[in-house]
Amino acid sequence: MVKPKTVIEKIWEKHVVHKEGDQNLLYIDLHLVHEVTSPQAFEGLRLNNRKVRRTDLTFATMDHNVPTYKRHEVRDATSKKQMDTLQQNCQEFGVSLADMYHPDQGIVHVIGPELGLTQPGKTIVCGDSHTSTHGAFGALGFGIGTSEVEHVLATQTVWQGTPKTLNLKVVGDLRPGITAKDLMLAIIAKFGVGFGTGYIVEYTGKAIHDLPMEGRMTICNMSIEAGARAGLISPDETTVEFLRGRRHVPQKTADFEKAAAEWLSLATDEGAEYDETLVINAAEVEPQVTWGTNPAMCVPVSGCTPRLEDVNYDPNVKRALEYMGLEEGQPIESIEVDHIFIGSCTNSRVRDLRNAAEIVKGKKLHSNIKKAIVVPGSFTVKMQAEKEGLDQIFIDAGFEWRNSGCSACLGMNDDVIPSGGRCASTSNRNFEGRQGNGARTHLVSPEMAAAAAIHGHFIDVRQLTGILN
Ligand SMILES: CC(C)[C@H](C(=O)O)[C@@H](O)C(=O)O
Numbered sequence: 001m002v003k004p005k006t007v008i009e010k011i012w013e014k015h016v017v018h019k020e021g022d023q024n025l026l027y028i029d030l031h032l033v034h035e036v037t038s039p040q041a042f043e044g045l046r047l048n049n050r051k052v053r054r055t056d057l058t059f060a061t062m063d064h065n066v067p068t069y070k071r072h073e074v075r076d077a078t079s080k081k082q083m084d085t086l087q088q089n090c091q092e093f094g095v096s097l098a099d100m101y102h103p104d105q106g107i108v109h110v111i112g113p114e115l116g117l118t119q120p121g122k123t124i125v126c127g128d129s130h131t132s133t134h135g136a137f138g139a140l141g142f143g144i145g146t147s148e149v150e151h152v153l154a155t156q157t158v159w160q161g162t163p164k165t166l167n168l169k170v171v172g173d174l175r176p177g178i179t180a181k182d183l184m185l186a187i188i189a190k191f192g193v194g195f196g197t198g199y200i201v202e203y204t205g206k207a208i209h210d211l212p213m214e215g216r217m218t219i220c221n222m223s224i225e226a227g228a229r230a231g232l233i234s235p236d237e238t239t240v241e242f243l244r245g246r247r248h249v250p251q252k253t254a255d256f257e258k259a260a261a262e263w264l265s266l267a268t269d270e271g272a273e274y275d276e277t278l279v280i281n282a283a284e285v286e287p288q289v290t291w292g293t294n295p296a297m298c299v300p301v302s303g304c305t306p307r308l309e310d311v312n313y314d315p316n317v318k319r320a321l322e323y324m325g326l327e328e329g330q331p332i333e334s335i336e337v338d339h340i341f342i343g344s345c346t347n348s349r350v351r352d353l354r355n356a357a358e359i360v361k362g363k364k365l366h367s368n369i370k371k372a373i374v375v376p377g378s379f380t381v382k383m384q385a386e387k388e389g390l391d392q393i394f395i396d397a398g399f400e401w402r403n404s405g406c407s408a409c410l411g412m413n414d415d416v417i418p419s420g421g422r423c424a425s426t427s428n429r430n431f432e433g434r435q436g437n438g439a440r441t442h443l444v445s446p447e448m449a450a451a452a453a454i455h456g457h458f459i460d461v462r463q464l465t466g467i468l469n
């Protein structure tokens with residue numbers, strides 16, 4: 001009998017082209033490039049007189065630094081330089097680029113799946129930690145450093161240590177009104193920011209496979225916040241249907257069906273073993289809100305910030321509460337916010353925007369809110385959302401409707417939260433200073449961000465939708 005295998009083992013084995021001890025040289029099927037982590041890599045090629053080995057497997061976009069308000073107004077000199085450099089490098093090395101005016105432009109982890117570049121079974125790298133997002137498709141997506149970006153550009157391979165595998169098993173069903181973001185925040189809150197260290201995580205269980213691709217991307221995206229090397233979900237019919245008809249998948253029906261059959265065969269076999277298994281019950285998950293400065297500092301919206309005596313006077317908790325300007329034991333619902341950010345590679349796809357718009361529709365921003373922005377993950381998302389009239393729903397409520405990019409997810413462009421500002425954010429990181437010096441970030445789902453926008457403080461969105469009274 002053939003030994004049952006996980007999707008991780010199946011993809012891994014197909015891509016190891018050379019081994020030295022514990023180190024494996026992996027062939028890379030797709031290399032995504034952005035302006036921040038590529039300049040030195042291209043410079044390295046230039047100095048060594050090398051070419052990009054597979055320009056056909058390399059795609060670049062501008063996302064981190066692009067202005068989302070007025071496209072042509074790049075105020076920051078470093079941002080401008082990085083974008084100009086990417087433009088020149090792509091031209092010189094023959095790499096296709098979606099620059100900030102290109103219809104395919106968007107956050108690198110949004111456009112890969114959107115264009116059908118991301119496919120099951122592929123090894124995908126990018127000089128960006130959230131490359132794990134692509135794992136939603138049953139692909140192995142790794143974030144790599146700039147020197148590795150150079151290595152992949154030159155050789156289309158990368159060195160990786162042999163991974164350990166972890167089964168993050170989600171039992172039970174998510175209750176109505178609970179999102180993939182809540183589930184992932186609850187997973188990190190339960191198992192900690194280090195549970196994935198050294199592992200490639202596969203998310204399994206019915207609740208995971210019931211999620212649409214957007215929700216799966218939200219889950220896999222945040223694997224990195226738990227220290228995982230990658231996170232993925234076995235491909236299934238939902239994966240196949242999402243990809244059907246996209247630009248880079250086989251176009252003829254017969255060819256697509258053949259590819260789809262191969263993709264489905266990659267799913268983890270019944271009885272396959274993992275190095276480690278963790279279990280969470282989806283039915284216990286409530287809407288989540290982070291109160292601290294890492295994603296595990298998170299509680300249900302009905303909860304409170306920790307009491308110091310309950311956490312042994314943990315200095316990290318104390319410091320986080322201080323930075324966040326919160327009291328110990330403070331009810332989450334009493335926390336008032338003044339900024340709202342709906343966007344980032346975690347939650348900026350059309351479905352995310354639709355879900356937020358549903359909450360906002362016909363309402364107005366609360367007077368506590370100084371600024372609320374909606375930043376579509378890509379130009380394509382923006383166009384689709386506008387076609388559906390979502391932009392108008394947000395604008396009527398008092399939100400700003402922006403152009404696509406990473407925006408206020410990180411303080412690398414003009415969209416920063418001011419010092420002392422408190423933001424309900426749909427992004428993935430709440431580190432000190434992440435959204436700007438002294439800015440305070442609370443990670444939530446798009447629905448919860450929308451609810452906070454209307455009420456000026458955190459509130460269980462299920463109260464607004466009639467799921468809870
Ligand atoms: C700028 C880039 C290297 C960085 C990353 O790797 O994740 C960014 O995308 C982030 O989210 O902090």
Ligand code: SF4
Binds near residue numbers: 109128405406409
């Ligand atoms: S949206 Fe945020 S997390 Fe995603 S790639 Fe951009 S900066 Fe990184």
